Amino acid sequence: MQLETISSISTPVGEGAIAIVRLSGVDAVEIADRLYKGAKSLSSVDSHTINYGHIMDPDTQESVEEVMVAIMRAPRTYTREDIVEINCHGGIHTVNRVLQLTLKHGARMAEPGEFTKRAFLNGRIDLSQAEGVMDFIRSxxxxxxxxxxxxxxxxxxxxxxxxxxxxxxxxxxxxxxxxxxxxxxxxxxxxxxxxxxxxxxxxxxxxxxxxxxxxxxLREGLSTVIIGKPNVGKSSLLNYLIQDNKAIVTDVAGTTRDILEEYVNVNGIPLKLIDTAGIRDTDDIVEKIGVERSRQALKEAELILYVLNNNEPLTNEDVEILDSMADQNVISIVNKLDLEAELDVEDLKSRYPGMSIVKTSIINSTGVDELEDRIAGLFFEGEIQSVDSTYxxxxxxxxxxxxxxxxxxxxxxxxxxxxxxxxxxxxxxxxxxxxxxxxGEDVSEQLIDQLFSQFCLGK
Ligand SMILES: Nc1nc2c(ncn2[C@@H]2O[C@H](COP(=O)(O)OP(=O)(O)OP(=O)(O)O)[C@@H](O)[C@H]2O)c(=O)[nH]1
Ligand SMILES: [Mg+2]
Missing domain, CATH: 1.20.120.430 (tRNA modification GTPase MnmE domain 2)
Structure with missing residues (x-):
């Protein structure tokens, strides 16, 4: 079956040093040739070569872009069809013009994932491999x-x-x-x-x-929520883990009003880390909404980091929140270890026997390594063995x-x-x-279309 030749911009949209317009299909080389001016015509060059030249608008004879054109003839290509990749060096505007010219001169705009879909339909990869390609792009x-x-x-x-x-x-x-x-x-x-x-x-x-x-x-990130009363150091912990000052930290209780999300890599595990407003009863209308959001985030979390002040005794409110998390993965963090101890850690341990407790002083960077090890241990028994297991x-x-x-x-x-x-x-x-x-054996066409449409454009 001969499919139409497709074309799209295969690099991310935005400013970059190079952007690639990719064509795949029987007419890929011919279409590119109509637009290309170089030492040789593209139909006469060897397969798997890269060729210097210019893209011209055939209607106006105007030079649009200085390019390097890769020619890869079937079947040794990603889609098993003829592939042409036009490497452009200008900004997004010129790349778009090159794309438009390929469309005007015989190619059709590719749908998201269509290149990979062709690789699948032409038998180059199976469905699980195709899905792997998608995950790879998103990982x-x-x-x-x-x-x-x-x-x-x-x-x-x-x-x-x-x-x-x-x-x-x-x-x-x-x-x-x-x-x-x-x-x-x-x-x-x-x-x-x-x-x-x-x-x-x-x-x-x-x-x-x-x-x-x-x-x-590993693919989506472990949804991790930092919870606790105001002023215990939740935002400080987020900043420390992401090695950046994204969250505002002050000694005013109630500093964080809204949830803040950041991705961070802890011992190779991706965490979707969420800082929340300190939980307390308040009349402040904005803070109240923030507290409500904290409670919501808490419910949806896969891992909860519950932060406590070392220099304050456990309150009824702490107990109430800790009790409500009985079925979840919780690590308690006793922070501000540098201050005088008022919190009875033994009491905390006996109230929640299975719970992991780590002592930290975030401003002195102590205990955070231990915390990172505990997080990894909870889900991966210390070490990620992705190389040996078929996830x-x-x-x-x-x-x-x-x-x-x-x-x-x-x-x-x-x-x-x-x-x-x-x-x-x-x-x-x-x-x-x-x-x-x-x-991918016996899968319906509909399922295939749905799967490949999740890909990004140009893949
Ligand atoms: N002594 C001491 N102070 C700390 C430590 N960690 C954080 N702090 C201080 O505690 C105060 C509160 O820190 P934040 O990170 O803003 O606390 P928070 O839990 O996010 O507070 P809210 O956003 O109000 O809920 C700041 O002044 C921090 O510098 C620590 O380990 N020791
Ligand atoms: Mg905060």
Whole structure:
């Protein structure tokens, strides 16, 4: 199938030293040639070369831009079609003109993600790899991009393929047992085998799923809220962690009125860090709204950093807030360690036995390393092993894996209850199909369109 030649600006919109207009499709080289003037015509240059010249407006013969044009002929390209990349050096205005000229002379504007979609449709990558490309573009830290990169390279794909193969092996073995009975009691031997092998597959899928929480955190950031009464040092903590003075810090209680969000990398884990207004009863109308927002943020947080003053006893209000967070991940921070202790830490420990407590003096930079280690430990047992594990970091994959677990659990349960083997097989086939959807087999066209439309333009 020959698709139309598409074109778009593939670099971020904005000022940059270089911007690239990318074309893909059968006519890519020809269209570029109509606009290009250089030592040789682009149709006569070797593939995978970069060529110096000018983009001219054929109608006016005016030189629009000085360019380097990369020519990459199919099939050794990102989309497996002919690709031309026009490297422009001017500002966004000239790049736009170059794009407009390609559109005027035969190309169609690419939809978001259309280049990657073509790579998929032309069989160069599978669906999980394509989703990896998207995550890679969006990833917020090096660790996150490593995970996305692995997915792009097809790690998840090969893992899932192995699982599917195991299921096929089970199904095949069951057939063999039925056709060529080795044992007297074929049926019993077969269901036993079925149960045992299915359990192994189930465990593997569960393992994959477990890594999903970590994968999601790496991709989206761990939503972390700094909470506490006014003046305990919440904004100071945010500033310290992001190594910047983004939040206003004063000794006036009630300084922070609104929530402030920043991304920060803590031991390789991306945190979406949220500073909030100190929680207290107040008549100030603005502060009141701020406090309401703090309470809302608290509810939605994956991790809560509850800050307390070392030089003040625990109040009823603290207890009330701490009690309300019983089901959440909380690290208590006893700050202002440099001041005289009024807070009974032992009492705090006995009230909340499982809770992690760290002592800090933010103005003296003490205790914050310990805090960072605790955060990492809570979600990653100290260290991120993204290189060795196949993280699943995509909601669609997570949902499919959950369904696959439920299907294989049905199979195991049926086998345990001596349901006829062919019924058990149906659930196994279903598991196999669900796993197939993760890597893009049997996915509907609609799903594909929806997925690729989430990409940014030019990718
Ligand atoms: N002695 C001492 N003072 C600190 C420490 N950390 C922060 N402070 C001071 O405590 C005061 C309050 O700090 P903030 O960071 O504004 O406190 P906050 O919790 O954000 O306060 P609100 O925004 O009003 O809720 C400032 O004067 C800080 O310099 C510390 O470790 N020791
Ligand atoms: Mg503050």
């Amino acid at each position: 917020k830290t090096t660790e996150a991009s490593k995970v996305a990169n692995q997915q792009m390279q097809g790690r998840l794909k090969s893992y899932v393929e192995d699982l599917r193969q195991s299921i096929l092996n089970i199904l095949a073995q069951v057939e063999v047992n039925i056709d060529y009975p080795e044992y007297d009691d074929v049926e019993e031997a077969t269901t036993e085998f079925l149960q045992e092998e299915s359990r192994k597959v189930k465990q593997e899928i569960e393992k994959l799923l477990k890594s999903s929480t970590q994968g999601r955190i 699943v970091s995509n909601n669609r994959h997570i949902h499919l894996l959950e369904q696959a677990i439920s299907a294989i659990s049905d199979a195991i349960e049926s086998a345990e209850m001596d349901v006829p083997v062919d019924i058990v097989q149906i659930d196994l086939v279903k598991t196999w199909e669900l796993l197939g959807e993760v890597i």
